[in-house]
Every structure is written in C-alpha cells, then in structure tokens.
Amino acid sequence: xxxxxxxxxxxxxxxxxxxxxxxxxxxxxxxxxxxxxxxxxxxxxxxxxxxxxxxxxxxxxxxxxxxxxxxxxxxxxxxxxxxxxxxxxxxxxxxxxxxxxxxxxxxxxxxxxxxxxxxxxxxxxxxxxxxxxxxxxxxxxxxxxxxxxxxxxxxxxxxxxxxxxxxxxxxxxxxxxxxxxxxxxxxxxxxxxxxxxxxxxxxxxxxxxxxxxxxxxxxxxxxxxxxxxxxxxxxxxxxxxxxxxxxxxxxxxxxxxxxxxxxxxxxxxxx
Amino acid sequence: xxxxxxxxxxxxxxxxxxxxxxxxxxxxxxxxxxxxxxxxxxxxxxxxxxxxxxxxxxxxxxxxxxxxxxxxxxxxxxxxxxxxxxxxxxxxxxxxxxxxxxxxxxxxxxxxxxxxxxxxxxxxxxxxxxxxxxxxxxxxxxxxxxxxxxxxxxxxxxxxxxxxxxxxxxxxxxxxxxxxxxxxxxxxxxxxxxxxxxxxxxxxxxxxxxxxxxxxxxxxxxxxxxxxxxxxxxxxxxxxxxxxxxxxxxxxxxxxxxxxx
Amino acid sequence: xxxxxxxxxxxxxxxxxxxxxxxxxxxxxxxxxxxxxxxxxxxxxxxxxxxxxxxxxxxxxxxxxxxxxxxxxxxxxxxxxxxxxxxxxxxxxxxxxxxxxxxxxxxxxxxxxxxxxxxxxxxxxxxxxxxxxxxxxxxxxxxxxxxxxxxxxxxxxxxxxxxxxxxxxxxxxxxxxxxxxxxxxxxxxxxxxxxxxxxxxxxxxxxxxxxxxxxxxxxxxxxxxxxxxxxxxxxxxxxxxxxxxxxxxxxxxxxxxxxxxxxxxx
Numbered sequence: 001x002x003x004x005x006x007x008x009x010x011x012x013x014x015x016x017x018x019x020x021x022x023x024x025x026x027x028x029x030x031x032x033x034x035x036x037x038x039x040x041x042x043x044x045x046x047x048x049x050x051x052x053x054x055x056x057x058x059x060x061x062x063x064x065x066x067x068x069x070x071x072x073x074x075x076x077x078x079x080x081x082x083x084x085x086x087x088x089x090x091x092x093x094x095x096x097x098x099x100x101x102x103x104x105x106x107x108x109x110x111x112x113x114x115x116x117x118x119x120x121x122x123x124x125x126x127x128x129x130x131x132x133x134x135x136x137x138x139x140x141x142x143x144x145x146x147x148x149x150x151x152x153x154x155x156x157x158x159x160x161x162x163x164x165x166x167x168x169x170x171x172x173x174x175x176x177x178x179x180x181x182x183x184x185x186x187x188x189x190x191x192x193x194x195x196x197x198x199x200x201x202x203x204x205x206x207x208x209x210x211x212x213x214x215x216x217x218x219x220x221x222x223x224x225x226x227x228x229x230x231x232x233x234x235x236x237x238x239x240x241x242x243x244x245x246x247x248x249x250x251x252x253x254x255x256x257x258x259x260x261x262x263x264x265x266x267x268x269x270x271x
Numbered sequence: 272x273x274x275x276x277x278x279x280x281x282x283x284x285x286x287x288x289x290x291x292x293x294x295x296x297x298x299x300x301x302x303x304x305x306x307x308x309x310x311x312x313x314x315x316x317x318x319x320x321x322x323x324x325x326x327x328x329x330x331x332x333x334x335x336x337x338x339x340x341x342x343x344x345x346x347x348x349x350x351x352x353x354x355x356x357x358x359x360x361x362x363x364x365x366x367x368x369x370x371x372x373x374x375x376x377x378x379x380x381x382x383x384x385x386x387x388x389x390x391x392x393x394x395x396x397x398x399x400x401x402x403x404x405x406x407x408x409x410x411x412x413x414x415x416x417x418x419x420x421x422x423x424x425x426x427x428x429x430x431x432x433x434x435x436x437x438x439x440x441x442x443x444x445x446x447x448x449x450x451x452x453x454x455x456x457x458x459x460x461x462x463x464x465x466x467x468x469x470x471x472x473x474x475x476x477x478x479x480x481x482x483x484x485x486x487x488x489x490x491x492x493x494x495x496x497x498x499x500x501x502x503x504x505x506x507x508x509x510x511x512x513x514x515x516x517x518x519x520x521x522x523x524x525x526x527x528x529x530x531x532x
Numbered sequence: 533x534x535x536x537x538x539x540x541x542x543x544x545x546x547x548x549x550x551x552x553x554x555x556x557x558x559x560x561x562x563x564x565x566x567x568x569x570x571x572x573x574x575x576x577x578x579x580x581x582x583x584x585x586x587x588x589x590x591x592x593x594x595x596x597x598x599x600x601x602x603x604x605x606x607x608x609x610x611x612x613x614x615x616x617x618x619x620x621x622x623x624x625x626x627x628x629x630x631x632x633x634x635x636x637x638x639x640x641x642x643x644x645x646x647x648x649x650x651x652x653x654x655x656x657x658x659x660x661x662x663x664x665x666x667x668x669x670x671x672x673x674x675x676x677x678x679x680x681x682x683x684x685x686x687x688x689x690x691x692x693x694x695x696x697x698x699x700x701x702x703x704x705x706x707x708x709x710x711x712x713x714x715x716x717x718x719x720x721x722x723x724x725x726x727x728x729x730x731x732x733x734x735x736x737x738x739x740x741x742x743x744x745x746x747x748x749x750x751x752x753x754x755x756x757x758x759x760x761x762x763x764x765x766x767x768x769x770x771x772x773x774x775x776x777x778x779x780x781x782x783x784x785x786x787x788x789x790x791x792x793x794x795x796x797x798x
C-alpha cells in the first residue's frame with residue numbers, strides 16, 4: 001500500500017432508524033456505526049428484511065435516522081444528492097425515455113453542454129456493453145440490460161459515492177454472474193466509493209473490500225471482515241467469478257459468513 | 272401525525288370559506304339575486320318545508336321513495352338477469368358469438384337515448400322508466416361479467432385441473448366465477464350509477480313524481496333552492512348506494528386489496 | 533394466446549372491422565325479418581330498417597326543425613367539443629396541481645367531494661335556469677360531466693406516481709420542479725389519457741341528456757322529436773347516429789392513446 005492515508009468518506013455514528021407500517025412503528029436499524037473510506041467497496045450482507053436497505057437509504061439521504069447522524073466528507077447528510085448515486089433493485093428506469101436519454105438524465109442537471117453529454121453517454125454505453133441500443137426503450141430490453149442502463153446512468157453522473165441496493169437481485173443466476181464480473185471490472189478501471197447491499201454471500205465476498213454482516217431486524221453490524229486488507233482471497237480482482245469461487249480461501253470465508261447469517265435467520269424465525 | 276391534522280384543518284377551512292362566501296354573495300351583500308343562486312340558509316329552510324308537507328304532489332320523503340323504488344326495481348332485475356347471462360356468454364363461446372354483436376351495438380348508445388322510444392313503447396307510466404333504467408344497469412353487468420369470465424387466469428384453471436377438477440360446471444363454479452367476482456361487482460357498481468343517472472333523466476323528461484320531477488317543477492316555479500336541495504339529495508343517495516356496494520364488495524371478495532383513494 | 537383472448541385483446545383493425553360489419557349486417561337482417569317479413573311489430577312501435585335508412589337519407593336534404601341532418605350532427609359535435617374541451621382545460625391542470633401540492637389537495641377536496649356525487653344530469657334544471665335553452669346550458673352540462681373523471685384520473689396519476697422513479701430522479705440531481713415536469717407528468721400520462729377517454733364518454737351521455745330535455749337542435753333533439761311526433765324511425769336514426777359518433781370518438785382516443793403512450797407494451 002502506498003503511504004497516503006485513506007480519506008474517510010462516509011461516517012455513520014450511532015444510527016437508528018424507525019419504520020412505520022400500518023400505524024405500528026418498529027426499529028429497523030439499531031445503533032449502527034461505521035466508517036467507509038474513499039475508494040472502498042463495502043458490502044453489507046444479511047438476511048432479508050434486516051434493515052440493510054433502510055440503512056443504505058440513510059446514506060442516500062432518502063430516509064432520516066431517528067437517532068445518530070450520517071455524514072459525507074464531514075457534512076451531515078440531510079437529503080438525496082447527485083453525489084450519492086443509487087442503483088435500485090427494480091432498475092427504476094424512466095420508461096418513456098430511451099437508453100440514451102436515461103443515461104443522460106443526471107448530466108442535464110449538472111449543466112453539462114450537449115456535445116459533452118453525448119461524449120459521456122457514449123462512453124458509458126460502451127462501458128456497459130450496450131452499443132447499438134442507445135435508442136431502445138426500456139421495455140425492449142432484458143432485465144440484465146435494464147440494470148446495465150441503470151448502472152451506466154449513475155456512473156455517468158460521476159457521483160462520489162455509489163449506492164447499490166441488491167442491484168442484481170431481480171436477475172437470473174446466469175446474468176447475475178456476468179454482471180458481477182462486469183461490475184468488478186468497472187470498479188477496477190474507474191474507482192469509486194461503493195456501498196453494496198446483497199443477501200448473496202458469494203457476491204459479497206467476490207465484490208467487497210470489506211464485508212459487513214448485519215443481524216436480523218433490528219439491524220446491527222454483527223461482524224466486519226476486511227477481505228482486501230487482510231488479503232483473505234488473493235488475486236481476487238484479477239480472476240473470473242468461477243475461478244474465485246473455487247479457491248479454498250473463498251469457500252472457507254463463505255462458510256464462515258453463511259453460518260453467521262443462517263444463525264440469525266433460524267434464531268429469529270424469519271424464513 | 273402533524274400532516275393529517277394540517278390536512279383536516281385546511282379542509283374544514285375551505286368548507287367554511289365556501290359556505291361563508293356563498294352566504295356573503297347572496298344574502299349579506301346581495302350581489303347575486305336569490306332567483307339565480309339562493310343563499311345557503313334557504314336550502315335548509317326548504318328542506319324542513321318539503322320534508323313533511325307536500326311539494327308538487329308529495330313530500331320530499333315521498334318523492335325520494337318513489338325514485339328509489341323505481342331505480343332499485345330496475346337495477347335488481349338487471350343484475351339478476353345480466354350477471355348470469357354475462358357469465359354464460361363468457362364461458363360458452365357459442366352463446367357469446369350470437370349475443371355479443373348485439374351488445375357491441377347497444378353499448379355506445381347512452382341509455383337515456385332510449386327514453387323517447389321507451390315512452391312510445393310503454394306509455395308514460397312506470398314501465399317506460401323501469402325499462403330504461405333496466406337497460407342502463409343491464410349492459411355494464413353483462414359486459415363486465417363476460418369480460419371477467421373470458422379473462423379467467425388460465426393458470427388457475429390448470430391448477431384446478433391438476434388437482435382433480437374434471438367437470439366444466441365445477442370449473443365454472445369453483446374457479447371462473449369466484450375469480451371474476453371483483454370485476455363483476457365492479458360492473459354492478461357501474462350499473463347502479465348508470466341506473467341512478469338514467470332515473471334522474473327519465474324523471475326530468477316524463478314523470479309526475481320523484482326527485483327529478485320535483486327538480487323540474489322547482490325550475491318552472493323559479494325556486495332554485497329546491498333544485499339545489501334535490502341535487503344534494505340525489506348526490507347523497509348516489510354516494511350512499513355506491514358506498515353500500517363497496518362494503519358488499521369487501522364482504523364478498525375479502526381477498527381483494529382495496530385501493531386507498 | 534387462445535383465440536378468444538386474441539380477438540378480445542387485440543386491437544388489430546382489420547379483424548375488428550370485419551367482425552363488426554358482419555354482426556351489424558346480421559342484426560339488420562334479423563331486424564328486417566322481424567318487422568317487414570313477419571310483421572310482428574306495427575311500424576308505429578318498431579319501424580323496419582329500411583324506413584330508418586330512408587329517413588336518414590331524407591333528412592340529409594329535408595330539414596327537421598331548423599337544420600338538416602348534417603346541421604344537427606354538426607351542432608351536437610360542436611357542443612361536445614366545446615364542453616369537453618372546457619372541462620379538460622380546467623380539470624387536467626387542476627388535477628396536476630392537486631396531486632402535487634398537498635395543501636391544495638386539502639383545500640379543494642371537500643368542495644369536489646360534495647359536487648362529484650351529483651350526477652351531471654341533475655344539474656340540468658339549474659343549468660337551464662342559469663343559461664336558458666341556448667348553447668350555454670348544454671356546454672355547461674357536458675363540461676360538468678366531463679370535468680370530474682378527468683380531474684380524478686389526473687389527480688391519481690400524479691399523486692400516485694411510482695415513488696421509485698422519483699427517488700431515482702432525486703439521486704440523479706433533479707430538484708422538485710424538475711421532477712414534476714420530467715418525471716411525474718410523463719409517468720402520469722397513461723392515467724390522464726384514460727381519464728380523458730372516460731370524460732368523452734360521459735360528455736356524450738350528457739350531450740344526449742341535455743339535448744333531450746331542452747334543445748331545438750342536435751341529435752338528442754331529433755330523438756326526442758321522434759317520440760313526440762310519433763315517428764320512431766326518427767328516434768332510431770338519432771340513436772344510431774349517436775352510437776356511431778361515440779364509437780368514432782372512442783376509436784380516435786384509443787389511437788391517440790397508443791401514440792402517446794409509446795413506451796408501454798402489455
């Protein structure tokens with residue numbers, strides 16, 4: 001590692017979030033504190049409904065914590081911003097806009113001139129390998145393609161932080177694997193700070209620099225594993241997905257994380 | 272919680288403003304003549320005036336009951352004939368092929384347009400009104416019923432077949448009809464609304480009793496307060512009937528998620 | 533897809549027009565048999581189809597009242613267009629504003645909820661009192677009828693826009709005003725157009741009602757005159773023309789809908 005100290009990008013301090021459903025309020029996130037460094041790929045993994053999406057929403061600025069604060073670069077996050085782009089599980093593409101217009105969306109609000117926008121959109125269309133589909137509408141695309149547009153749309157907007165909420169959850173297993181490899185490649189070529197939510201343990205280990213395991217609701221961080229720092233799965237980012245998951249380091253890590261999550265699921269009867 | 276009390280406050284405020292403005296324009300400042308728009312208090316006094324003592328032949332209650340009788344009579348017979356017919360049309364292709372063209376022709380013609388012909392056929396009495404009202408409720412009931420049956424989810428039918436249901440009749444009763452109930456009831460609701468509207472029109476045109484007749488007479492006598500009174504009652508009755516049907520719907524189809532607007 | 537659902541769900545023109553024409557012909561034939569051949573109905577009660585067509589043909593040149601046939605049709609069409617146009621011009625913007633600004637919703641809703649259940653037809657006596665028997669009262673009734681469906685549908689379309697799309701827009705840097713124009717409005721177009729379609733249907737019904745009760749021209753007037761003058765063929769002719777007018781209007785709106793909502797394929 002070169003001697004430069006890593007900058008603290010996102011700091012969450014004692015964040016608790018309450019949720020209201022059918023006039024009952026319950027605690028979704030319970031006193032979570034964490035720090036995310038600039039350029040880190042952090043994955044939060046945990047059982048369904050544990051609060052990971054809710055927690056990510058506090059970073060996105062879409063939800064205010066009832067206790068504690070979340071800040072980016074020292075400033076408290078009070079609302080959504082283009083600096084914290086979000087990729088949603090259900091794609092959230094604007095159905096009346098073409099692929100090109102979707103990817104272009106955020107750039108207009110940054111005041112970027114048309115010619116420059118064209119360049120940027122073209123670049124990211126290529127990066128997500130959707131050349132030739134610029135004028136297609138979302139309903140003409142497959143699930144994987146739609147998600148690629150969603151990712152390109154956020155990437156093109158150059159946010160400082162990328163928040164991804166189970167982005168591959170709505171895709172079939174095969175597409176998912178390929179998308180994971182693509183994302184890994186993108187992350188290597190254009191490094192951003194990424195917060196990634198998933199309930200797939202394999203995905204977490206494959207993609208994450210650090211993996212945080214969340215308990216069942218109300219969500220707390222049960223354990224944090226620093227995969228990159230402690231080089232737990234060597235040369236991970238230079239290998240394909242199928243190669244990585246065959247290594248014994250991967251398998252033992254997966255077993256460890258899965259047993260922790262499974263314990264949560266069984267203990268709280270949430271299946 | 273602050274949001275809903277703010278909403279309540281604004282709603283009450285706007286009602287008050289409207290009533291006060293209405294009062295101010297008509298009674299207090301006298302800008303609008305009472306023959307054009309009566310002050311709000313006239314409506315209240317008129318209500319008490321006609322509720323017990325007769326107005327053009329019957330009390331308010333009497334006229335209301337007349338209207339209701341006719342509407343409910345026509346409506347119920349339409350529902351009782353229309354729904355089974357619609358179901359049969361939806362289930363048996365042959366019946367549909369014969370009767371469907373007739374409905375496609377009938378549908379764009381508003382039931383009110385039938386009133387003159389109906390008068391010619393049945394004379395000025397009750398029958399002509401009931402016919403038109405029956406027609407108004409009949410068409411949506413049939414159309415919704417057969418549409419719903421035709422769109423029965425084939426997946427559910429396959430599931431039933433795979434669980435041992437063999438006879439066509441059982442499939443109809445156990446799968447097609449229950450799954451079509453929400454849409455059928457929707458058709459019933461539309462039919463009721465149409466029937467009610469058609470009744471008012473029929474009473475405006477050719478009647479000697481009922482709320483519509485009362486309105487028409489009040490207009491001739493230049494008593495807009497009575498007109499407005501009748502309008503409000505017609506509106507309230509219509510809303511109550513619709514609400515009643517909604518409650519019935521929820522009882523009959525508890526599995527349907529209710530929309531929240 | 534089974535053939536049933538195909539013929540029902542598919543808006544392929546050729547198939548529908550063929551089916552409609554053949555069923556219409558079949559029906560006319562049946563009608564002819566009932567009246568002319570079998571003589572079941574006296575012509576005072578149910579005139580034969582030829583009589584109706586002859587009346588249609590005749591009235592193209594011979595005036596009824598003050599207008600010839602196309603004049604009556606034209607007057608009815610003008611009334612509908614003005615009435616519905618007026619209603620939409622008010623209802624759609626209001627619906628958008630009410631859907632977007634909660635406070636406006638709270639302020640306007642009570643009045644709307646009181647007026648909405650009153651059937652437009654019930655406004656006729658009041659309208660006649662206020663506007664007389666001229667164009668004004670007809671336009672008023674049609675407008676009242678067309679106003680509420682358009683308002684409600686627009687309101688729902690705007691208010692219940694998929695929250696996900698709004699979140700996405702916010703995280704891409706759009707501000708509130710931009711979100712209304714760029715996301716909420718396009719997203720609510722389907723419902724708005726559906727509301728317009730309903731409005732036109734209600735408007736037609738109100739047209740007929742208003743013309744039946746208090747008019748001296750128009751298709752509704754013709755229908756009523758037929759009853760008064762004991763000429764059912766006139767009434768039937770009017771009814772058929774109204775039906776055709778309604779079908780045309782519906783088709784036009786469907787075509788517009790398909791053009792405007794190009795992004796949805798069901």
